[in-house]
């Protein structure tokens with residue numbers, strides 16, 4: 001039996017997004033449990049598809065004694081404020097020091113955090129954790145598939161293990177995989193060898209989905225290469241964080257260095273070869289709605305992914321381009337959600353069910369090319385935003401999205417809008433059922449999500465179209481104005497090179 005510290009600090013930072021992540025954002029959690037310290041971590045994550053939950057269960061099953069330190073996550077957004085970073089990192093390191101002698105550390109990290117004072121957030125977190133526990137205590141961390149893995153992260157941790165699915169249905173499983181590697185190190189008394197390579201092109205997040213090519217084949221190849229006793233990761237990265245080391249990487253760990261190096265090199269080659277297959281097909285909103293109107297039917301809706309305003313990639317979920325196209329074309333049996341607009345949700349609650357009034361929906365973030373959508377809507381249903389998710393990715397997540405409302409357009413009565421007060425991406429059917437909408441019965445589902453929706457919505461969908469309407473989470477990384485990215489990186493597959 002060993003004494004192992006458990007901690008976590010997750011943030012995915014879109015440095016081009018409109019709002020930073022302050023301490024209140026980590027208290028709210030954005031769908032995740034709010035910030036926790038000490039033993040409170042265990043109850044907060046238990047039973048959910050959260051990396052720490054999987055790690056805790058695996059380590060307990062191996063008979064280890066666990067010590068909670070700090071765990072926090074927030075919705076993706078712009079930089080983590082200096083205040084939030086210091087308070088949470090302090091909680092983590094102080095509780096590590098208070099814990100007394102430790103044999104190991106497990107950390108639940110995202111891997112794409114940019115803090116106001118540290119471009120490489122996780123590199124700094126791992127540096128402080130290493131300084132707190134010393135060089136002899138093994139540190140294993142799980143990472144999101146959208147991690148931008150850096151040299152500092154690799155240098156400070158003994159092992160880094162990333163998700164293999166996007167939608168992330170394997171978050172808890174990945175925590176358990178990192179925990180098993182830690183357990184093996186503790187049992188053997190040895191440390192693992194590692195290998196790490198970055199790639200020299202960026203890919204938009206909609207094309208990183210592991211249900212579709214090329215990631216489907218790349219993750220299958222990763223598993224095949226692992227049969228030689230190595231734990232591998234491929235992180236396509238989060239191409240919205242403007243810092244030097246943003247991008248894709250492959251890495252691996254194992255007790256036999258030669259095998260690790262060979263497997264990681266083969267995986268690197270496979271990802272390099274797949275560059276042309278990452279080229280993404282995007283649709284303008286009017287064209288996508290036209291096609292969805294022709295092809296969507298109850299029982300087999302067409303799903304439109306409003307990817308550029310995905311709250312899971314730093315959007316605030318308040319742009320209206322796709323809604324405008326649905327109303328202009330008078331779409332039938334169409335639902336648009338979730339639009340994050342607390343003021344409009346509160347107005348709907350004040351007016352009450354059945355009331356018809358003029359709304360000015362969304363358009364709150366001053367995103368280029370976007371504006372509020374002013375029109376009359378009828379309040380069809382109200383909700384308190386409290387429900388538990390049931391889909392494959394967010395299963396067990398207890399949502400608290402604030403006042404919610406279902407509105408029906410007066411000019412286009414076939415179009416309904418799901419409003420929520422706190423931001424969260426539309427990746428679980430319960431977000432609609434909470435207001436009495438059964439997604440399957442629609443002809444068109446317009447979702448503020450890039451890929452995570454696919455876990456719960458794609459099985460019923462006739463087809464999925466990725467739509468390019470205004471938002472801060474650009475689907476094509478070449479459209480961002482990069483200022484800190486290292487030279488020589490192609491800004492999209494086969495695309496222009498960063499000078």
Ligand SMILES: [Zn+2]
Pocket residue numbers: 144145146168
């Ligand atoms: Zn992710």
